Amino acid sequence: MGASVRPNARRGSVSKPVEVNPEESPRALFAYELRRYRVEAGLKQSELAERIGYTTSMVGMIETARRSPAKRFAELCDRALGLDGVMTRLCAIARWETVPEHFRDWMEVEQDATVLRSWDPLLIPGLFQIEEYARRVIEGEPGLTSEQRDQHVASRLRRKSILTREKPPVVISLIDESVLHRPLGGREAMRKQLDYLLELSQSPKVTIQVVPYSAESTSGMLSAFTLAELQGSPHIVYVESSARGQVLDDRATLMQITARYEAIRAEAHARYLSLQLIEDVRKQWI
Numbered sequence: 431m432g433a434s435v436r437p438n439a440r441r442g443s444v445s446k447p448v449e450v451n452p453e454e455s456p457r458a459l460f461a462y463e464l465r466r467y468r469v470e471a472g473l474k475q476s477e478l479a480e481r482i483g484y485t486t487s488m489v490g491m492i493e494t495a496r497r498s499p500a501k502r503f504a505e506l507c508d509r510a511l512g513l514d515g516v517m518t519r520l521c522a523i524a525r526w527e528t529v530p531e532h533f534r535d536w537m538e539v540e541q542d543a544t545v546l547r548s549w550d551p552l553l554i555p556g557l558f559q560i561e562e563y564a565r566r567v568i569e570g571e572p573g574l575t576s577e578q579r580d581q582h583v584a585s586r587l588r589r590k591s592i593l594t595r596e597k598p599p600v601v602i603s604l605i606d607e608s609v610l611h612r613p614l615g616g617r618e619a620m621r622k623q624l625d626y627l628l629e630l631s632q633s634p635k636v637t638i639q640v641v642p643y644s645a646e647s648t649s650g651m652l653s654a655f656t657l658a659e660l661q662g663s664p665h666i667v668y669v670e671s672s673a674r675g676q677v678l679d680d681r682a683t684l685m686q687i688t689a690r691y692e693a694i695r696a697e698a699h700a701r702y703l704s705l706q707l708i709e710d711v712r713k714q715w716i
Contacts, residue, residue, distance in 0.1 A: 450495055454595040455541055456588055460504075460517070460524040461495040467511045468493075482506035498524055498538060523588075528581040532674040536656075539666050539677070541592060543599050545659035549650050549694050551606040551641075553614075556586055557593070558603065558638075560626050562619035593630070602637045604691070604698055606650075610640070610711040617715050624712040631705055640704040645697035649690050657687060664688055 452462035468478050475493065479486040484503060491497040504521035507513070522528065526537040540546065540557075548555050554563060564586045568579050592598055613620060630636045641647055654670040666679045667687045678684075699707060 450493070451596065453591065455495070455591050456520075456524040456526070457498055457541060458495045460499055460520045461493050463520055464499075464507060464517060465493045467507075467513060467517070471511050473511075478507070478510060481510040501525070526585060529585045530582075530674070532676070535677045536666075536668045536675070537589070539658050539668075540589065540656075542660060543658040543665070544661055545600045545602070546656055547602045547604075547659070547691055548654070548656040549604045549691060550609065550654040551650050552609065552612075552654065554605065554609055554623060554627070555603050555654075555656075557589055557601065558627060558630060559586060560619070560623050561587060562615040563623045566615040566619070593633070593636070598633070598635050600635050600637075602639070602695075604639050604641055604650075604694055607640050607642050607707070610708060611714075621712060621715040624708055624715065627708055628705060628712070631701075631708075637701055638704055638708070639695065639698040639701060640707050641694060641698045642707070647694055647697040649693040649697075655687055655691075657684070657691060 450458050450462050450465070452459040468475070471478075473481075475489045476486045479489045482489075482503070483506065488497065488503075492499050492503070499517075499521050501518070501521055504517040507517045508515055511517070526534045529537060546557070548557075553559075553567060556564070559567065561583065565579070565583050568574070568582045568586070571579075571582075574582070593601070610624065615623075627638055631638050641650070656668045657664055658666050658668075664684045666677060667684055669676050669678060669687070678687075698704065
């Protein structure tokens with residue numbers, strides 16, 4: 431059950447409680463736990479705000495998961511509520527501090543996007559990866575310790591919470607046919623991964639289209655990318671690279687990547703043909 435969060439209302443008016451589901455996202459988990467600890471301490475939002483030196487409206491926005499907490503905010507909450515670093519640890523998760531630094535800004539964008547349009551010529555998109563597949567991909571990253579690999583896998587799996595929340599984004603994913611045949615994690619892992627793609631495709635919010643070998647599409651050979659839309663307008667794009675990805679938001683780049691995406695999609699199978707192809711390849715992994 432989510433916690434009812436009642437933001438400050440004007441005097442004489444009754445505000446409708448905002449339900450925060452802690453399973454919806456790391457940010458929502460922080461919001462839920464902050465309110466729970468504040469209420470247990472017998473404090474109003476205004477009283478907590480005064481103790482930590484923030485405005486009441488900021489506390490309210492963080493408690494309703496409309497803003498991400500700053501590390502300093504979490505540390506002050508721990509101190510004001512007499513907690514042993516609980517909010518600081520939750521803040522690290524909410525701010526995606528366990529993922530590579532260059533990817534953190536994108537995690538915030540992904541959480542708020544209303545539409546995600548992606549293309550991947552080499553791998554199952556990270557948002558769709560099961561644990562076995564994700565672990566094999568991350569194990570290939572040089573220089574990571576065992577603990578860092580575990581953290582990266584856990585963070586990647588947490589991203590999927592946006593697919594099952596009350597109002598998930600529309601996700602349109604284009605993948606190259608070769609991705610279905612590339613063995614990562616073993617035969618059993620590949621079968622389970624393709625099963626998961628088929629399961630996801632049952633959602634009216636998720637569309638998966640496969641670009642076949644026969645398309646000979648060259649538009650997307652250079653890199654994977656994901657376009658994020660907020661309320662109907664292209665807002666930002668994440669572009670993969672061999673060293674580190676880039677988050678870009680200038681209009682010229684957005685227009686260029688959007689045109690490239692549409693060119694790739696024009697070469698893709700229709701949705702029903704794509705799912706049939708995934709099912710056929712899945713049988714090869716049994």
